[in-house]
Amino acid sequence: xxxxxxxxxxxxxxxxxxxxxxxxxxxxxxxxxxxxxxxxxxxxxxxxxxxxxxxxxxxxxxxxxxxxxxxxxxxxxxxxxxxxxxxxxxxxxxxxxxxxxxxxxxxxxxxxxxxxxxxxxxxxxxxxxxxxxxxxxxxxxxxxxxxxxxxxxx
Amino acid sequence: xxxxxxxxxxxxxxxxxxxxxxxxxxxxxxxxxxxxxxxxxxxxxxxxxxxxxxxxxxxxxxxxxxxxxxxxxxxxxxxxxxxxxxxxxxxxx
Numbered sequence: 001x002x003x004x005x006x007x008x009x010x011x012x013x014x015x016x017x018x019x020x021x022x023x024x025x026x027x028x029x030x031x032x033x034x035x036x037x038x039x040x041x042x043x044x045x046x047x048x049x050x051x052x053x054x055x056x057x058x059x060x061x062x063x064x065x066x067x068x069x070x071x072x073x074x075x076x077x078x079x080x081x082x083x084x085x086x087x088x089x090x091x092x093x094x095x096x097x098x099x100x101x102x103x104x105x106x107x108x109x110x111x112x113x114x115x116x117x118x119x120x121x122x123x124x125x126x127x128x129x130x131x132x133x134x135x136x137x138x139x140x141x142x143x144x145x146x147x148x149x150x151x152x153x154x
Numbered sequence: 155x156x157x158x159x160x161x162x163x164x165x166x167x168x169x170x171x172x173x174x175x176x177x178x179x180x181x182x183x184x185x186x187x188x189x190x191x192x193x194x195x196x197x198x199x200x201x202x203x204x205x206x207x208x209x210x211x212x213x214x215x216x217x218x219x220x221x222x223x224x225x226x227x228x229x230x231x232x233x234x235x236x237x238x239x240x241x242x243x244x245x246x247x
Contacts, residue, residue, distance in 0.1 A: 028245060059245075066245035071212040071219075074240050087163060095246035106244035109210050112199060113164035116244070136168075138198055 006145040007090070007115050007131045008048040014148060018126035020054055021094035021119045027063035031055045032077035033090040033115060047089055047115065048149070053077050066105070067093045090115030090131075097122055100130040102141045110134040115144055157185050157230045160237040161196075168195040182213060183226035185236050200238070212239040 020029040032053040038046045055073055059066040069077075069091065077088050091114060095101075100120040102110070110116060112134045119129040132141035156176040161169045169175065170193065179185035186207075190197040200211050207213065213220045214237040220228045230236065 030242070059243075062245070065247050067243065069242035071239040071241045074242060091242050093244055098246035103245060103247055105247070109243040111164040111210070111240050111242070113167060136195070 004145070005047065005115075005133060005142075006147050007117070008046065008147050008149045010049075010150065011148050013049055013052055014129060014146070016052055016054075017092050017117060017129065018119055020092075021096075021121040021126050022124055024057070024063075024094060024096075025121045025124045026096045028057055028059075028065065028067040028094050028096060029054070030057050030067040030069055030091065030093040032069075032074075032081070032088050033092060033117060034077070034081040034084065034086045035089045036086060037089050049089065049115075050086055051081075051084060052092075053080050064096060065098075088114075090117060092117035092119065094118070094126075095120045100128040102132050107134070107138075107141060110138075110141070112136060112138075116141070117146075156232060158235045159185055159189050160235060161189075162238050162240055164240065165196055165199060165238070168199065169193040179230055181226065181230060182215060182220050182228045182236060185230060186213070186226065210241045210243055212241055213237070214239060 033049045034051040035049040055069055057063050058068040058070055081087050095118055100118040116132045120127040131144040131146050133144050134141055156178045158174055158176050160174050175189055177185050177188040179188060202208055215228055215234055
C-alpha cells in the first residue's frame with residue numbers, strides 16, 4: 001500500500017454518504033465508491049470518488065452493528081462502474097453511535113487496496129467521516145486522508 | 155487448454171498487477187494452490203492461517219459458486235474460468 005494515501009471526493013458526494021448514514025440510522029448503511037485510481041499510470045497515486053452506488057445492507061439479523069455486501073452486489077457495483085468508465089475503488093458504511101474508526105470486525109473482513117470510508121452517526125446526526133486502507137500484512141488499517149474537491153482531475 | 159483464474163482488482167497488486175492467470179489444475183483447490191505458490195503475497199488475503207478460504211472470498215467455476223458444488227474439491231476441466239469475487243462486510247462493534 002502506498003504511504004499517506006489521499007481520497008478525493010466532491011462535497012456533494014461526501015454529503016450523500018452522510019445523508020445515507022442518517023437515513024439508515026439506527027442501522028448501518030453501505031454503498032460502493034466508484035471512481036478512478038491512477039496508480040497504474042501515475043507515480044503520484046491519486047484516487048478520486050466520482051460516483052456512489054448506495055446498497056442494501058444484507059445483514060437483516062444485525063443491521064445496527066453489521067453490514068454486508070454480497071458477491072452479487074459486488075458484481076453489480078463492478079458493472080455499474082464499468083458503464084460509467086469507472087471502477088469500484090472502495091466501500092462506505094456508517095457506524096451508528098460509534099466513532100468513525102474501523103472495528104476489529106471491519107479489519108478481519110477487509111480487502112486490501114479498497115478505500116473504506118466510515119461515517120459516524122450519533123443520535124441520527126452524521127459526524128466525522130474517515131477513510132482507511134488495510135495494510136498489506138492485514139494487521140491494521142492505515143488512515144487515508146479525505147480531500148474535498150470541486151471537480152474530477154484524475 | 156488450462157484453467158483461467160480471474161483475479162479481482164484489490165488483489166492484483168499482489169499478483170504482478172495481472173487480472174488473470176492460467177494453470178493446469180484438476181480442482182479449484184489445486185488452481186488456487188498454484189496461484190498462491192506463484193504469488194505468495196496473495197495467500198494471506200485468500201486463506202486463514204489454518205488454510206481455509208476466508209469467509210468473504212467467493213469462488214465461482216464459470217457461473218457456479220463452489221459452496222454449492224464440492225467447495226475446493228470441485229473438479230475443473232480445461233477451459234474453465236475460476237473467478238474470485240469479493241463480498242464486503244464490516245460493522246461498528
